[in-house]
Amino acid sequence: MLKYKVYPRFGDSDLLGHVHHLSIPSWFEEARNPIFQWFNPKYDPDTWNLILARLEMDYIGQIHYADQEVEIHTWITHIGNSSFHIVHGAYLRGEYVALGGVVIVHYDFKNKRAVKIPEKIRALLEEHYDQNAPYRLTPQPELHEKTKILAKRIMAEEKNS
Amino acid sequence: MLKYKVYPRFGDSDLLGHVHHLSIPSWFEEARNPIFQWFNPKYDPDTWNLILARLEMDYIGQIHYADQEVEIHTWITHIGNSSFHIVHGAYLRGEYVALGGVVIVHYDFKNKRAVKIPEKIRALLEEHYDQNAPYRLTPQPELHEKTKILAKRIMAEEKNS
Amino acid sequence: MLKYKVYPRFGDSDLLGHVHHLSIPSWFEEARNPIFQWFNPKYDPDTWNLILARLEMDYIGQIHYADQEVEIHTWITHIGNSSFHIVHGAYLRGEYVALGGVVIVHYDFKNKRAVKIPEKIRALLEEHYDQNAPYRLTPQPELHEKTKILAKRIMAEEKNS
Amino acid sequence: MLKYKVYPRFGDSDLLGHVHHLSIPSWFEEARNPIFQWFNPKYDPDTWNLILARLEMDYIGQIHYADQEVEIHTWITHIGNSSFHIVHGAYLRGEYVALGGVVIVHYDFKNKRAVKIPEKIRALLEEHYDQNAPYRLTPQPELHEKTKILAKRIMAEEKNS
Numbered sequence: 001m002l003k004y005k006v007y008p009r010f011g012d013s014d015l016l017g018h019v020h021h022l023s024i025p026s027w028f029e030e031a032r033n034p035i036f037q038w039f040n041p042k043y044d045p046d047t048w049n050l051i052l053a054r055l056e057m058d059y060i061g062q063i064h065y066a067d068q069e070v071e072i073h074t075w076i077t078h079i080g081n082s083s084f085h086i087v088h089g090a091y092l093r094g095e096y097v098a099l100g101g102v103v104i105v106h107y108d109f110k111n112k113r114a115v116k117i118p119e120k121i122r123a124l125l126e127e128h129y130d131q132n133a134p135y136r137l138t139p140q141p142e143l144h145e146k147t148k149i150l151a152k153r154i155m156a157e158e159k160n161s
Numbered sequence: 162m163l164k165y166k167v168y169p170r171f172g173d174s175d176l177l178g179h180v181h182h183l184s185i186p187s188w189f190e191e192a193r194n195p196i197f198q199w200f201n202p203k204y205d206p207d208t209w210n211l212i213l214a215r216l217e218m219d220y221i222g223q224i225h226y227a228d229q230e231v232e233i234h235t236w237i238t239h240i241g242n243s244s245f246h247i248v249h250g251a252y253l254r255g256e257y258v259a260l261g262g263v264v265i266v267h268y269d270f271k272n273k274r275a276v277k278i279p280e281k282i283r284a285l286l287e288e289h290y291d292q293n294a295p296y297r298l299t300p301q302p303e304l305h306e307k308t309k310i311l312a313k314r315i316m317a318e319e320k321n322s
Numbered sequence: 323m324l325k326y327k328v329y330p331r332f333g334d335s336d337l338l339g340h341v342h343h344l345s346i347p348s349w350f351e352e353a354r355n356p357i358f359q360w361f362n363p364k365y366d367p368d369t370w371n372l373i374l375a376r377l378e379m380d381y382i383g384q385i386h387y388a389d390q391e392v393e394i395h396t397w398i399t400h401i402g403n404s405s406f407h408i409v410h411g412a413y414l415r416g417e418y419v420a421l422g423g424v425v426i427v428h429y430d431f432k433n434k435r436a437v438k439i440p441e442k443i444r445a446l447l448e449e450h451y452d453q454n455a456p457y458r459l460t461p462q463p464e465l466h467e468k469t470k471i472l473a474k475r476i477m478a479e480e481k482n483s
Numbered sequence: 484m485l486k487y488k489v490y491p492r493f494g495d496s497d498l499l500g501h502v503h504h505l506s507i508p509s510w511f512e513e514a515r516n517p518i519f520q521w522f523n524p525k526y527d528p529d530t531w532n533l534i535l536a537r538l539e540m541d542y543i544g545q546i547h548y549a550d551q552e553v554e555i556h557t558w559i560t561h562i563g564n565s566s567f568h569i570v571h572g573a574y575l576r577g578e579y580v581a582l583g584g585v586v587i588v589h590y591d592f593k594n595k596r597a598v599k600i601p602e603k604i605r606a607l608l609e610e611h612y613d614q615n616a617p618y619r620l621t622p623q624p625e626l627h628e629k630t631k632i633l634a635k636r637i638m639a640e641e642k643n644s
Contacts, residue, residue, distance in 0.1 A: 007513055007516065009509060009512050009513045009516075010511055010512055010515075010516075011509060012520065013528075017528050026494060029492050029494055030490055030492045031492055032493075033490065033492075033493075033551065036493065042549060043547075043548055043551070044549065044551035045496075045500050045548075064526075065526055065528075066525060066526035066527065068516065068526070145602060
């Protein structure tokens with residue numbers, strides 16, 4: 001488990017007085033910096049090799065601007081051939097107030113295809129792998145095919161109307 | 162299906178030249194305004210009655226700042242006793258480039274409990290209900306209990322270390 | 323004057339119930355899209371030629387999420403050799419609730435230098451030039467030199483301490 | 484001078500590969516947390532007493548996502564009866580890459596009026612006052628009156644057209 005601390009900004013709050021639901025995945029993104037660096041030691045945009053395929057967030061408790069410091073816990077919960085899962089928890093006063101994560105694909109932007117995770121990086125991911133992390137992602141593998149069929153149907157309907 | 166148009170901002174882009182993954186759920190939030198208004202005709206913070214419990218996003222294709230206009234399609238895909246699912250698609254050149262949605266709970270902030278959706282609003286939700294929407298949310302109902310147990314274990318471990 | 327409409331999002335609000343001060347310049351950025359397009363007809367990142375040098379914002383009244391629609395007025399208030407000023411007002415119920423603007427430089431990113439505004443684009447800027455716009459920017463021309471001197475002093479102090 | 488460290492997020496970048504111009508004032512806002520706390524020890528929204536009247540930003544150099552850590556320097560540059568100026572610099576590799584600041588008003592939200600800064604807080608502001616800070620704000624005091632006159636003229640023109 002990686003630990004990271006974030007500090008809510010006034011602008012993270014919304015009219016209910018809570019931290020807005022989209023500020024939390026932005027904190028999680030900041031907590032992913034060390035993992036991104038395993039793949040991109042110099043964070044070089046020209047050779048960037050990761051793509052985010054899915055985001056999942058569950059909001060369990062409230063976070064307030066007044067909660068001056070929030071701890072982010074990070075785990076790897078799945079390591080596939082070219083993709084892996086990063087899971088995060090926002091931990092405040094002994095509770096997870098938000099949990100979520102992302103499916104990341106190791107990607108070759110030039111040839112537009114997923115590529116195998118190199119062994120050296122796989123070893124780093126395995127080091128932070130935790131089967132008992134408090135969150136598991138629920139990917140929707142058939143989604144891509146389904147949406148293509150539906151989009152075609154919508155286009156056809158629009159042409160006929 | 163509700164249709165809504167959004168216009169990417171320069172700042173929505175990231176270093177890969179794509180619209181950043183957190184700008185899209187922010188567009189979806191804007192597209193939810195009419196649904197929020199069914200529950201809160203004057204958008205009054207003092208009587209606000211909705212809480213966001215879960216967010217799910219799948220990124221299928223790339224959106225660029227240059228894609229000056231993106232159409233957002235919105236459906237209701239589940240209507241429970243106090244909660245419901247809103248699902249959105251970002252539709253660009255005949256394809257869904259991103260799909261996602263939120264679980265919303267009709268909530269009484271004073272008494273801190275979920276409350277039944279009033280019949281009049283339920284009728285509006287049903288009007289936009291679509292069984293064949295291109296996305297379905299995958300809630301994790303046992304999550305809340307599990308995280309409480311895990312948080313307690315972490316606290317116990319920290320005390321002992 | 324260019325007119326443009328924006329629609330506040332729930333997440334634009336902050337804990338005081340107002341639209342957060344950084345959401346408004348983001349709306350202004352969206353309203354600048356047509357001007358950016360004069361310089362970059364296809365919004366192509368590879369040939370992008372504009373750089374933002376200064377931002378100024380004055381907050382006069384409150385905007386709320388409940389103000390479902392805000393009109394943005396845009397003017398050109400200065401046209402220099404390579405730089406120009408874009409000024410915006412957020413206009414709500416017959417009042418300017420926020421005013422501000424940016425200094426933009428026509429820039430050659432390859433050779434890292436400001437370049438003259440082409441005559442065709444200058445003509446478009448002049449068309450929207452308004453001497454009587456409700457806002458004027460107050461650039462700080464000596465700033466760049468001053469900050470370099472100060473930064474050097476800080477570094478020297480740090481070495482000696 | 485207050486020192487604070489921020490860590491760029493992937494989403495802070497834009498299509499030019501730079502940190503977007505609106506991410507930097509958001510970092511500055513985070514760096515203001517300790518000053519906000521002088522006025523609001525518990526960050527309580529119900530008794531919040533500060534309002535932001537003006538924002539000014541000058542962009543001097545580029546910041547990249549790859550610049551993993553940016554130091555924010557903060558100074559008080561003006562202490563009035565009810566208002567004061569907070570000035571910030573983003574300091575990277577011995578240079579100020581961005582400078583800016585805000586005019587903040589000590590404000591009574593119930594009675595809708597500016598109120599005198601209490602002596603105890605004034606002493607804290609004075610402790611961080613620096614006449615030689617690398618930035619000075621340029622308020623536009625006549626703006627409020629001017630914009631009211633202009634807004635009336637626009638309304639009159641719209642009625643007549």
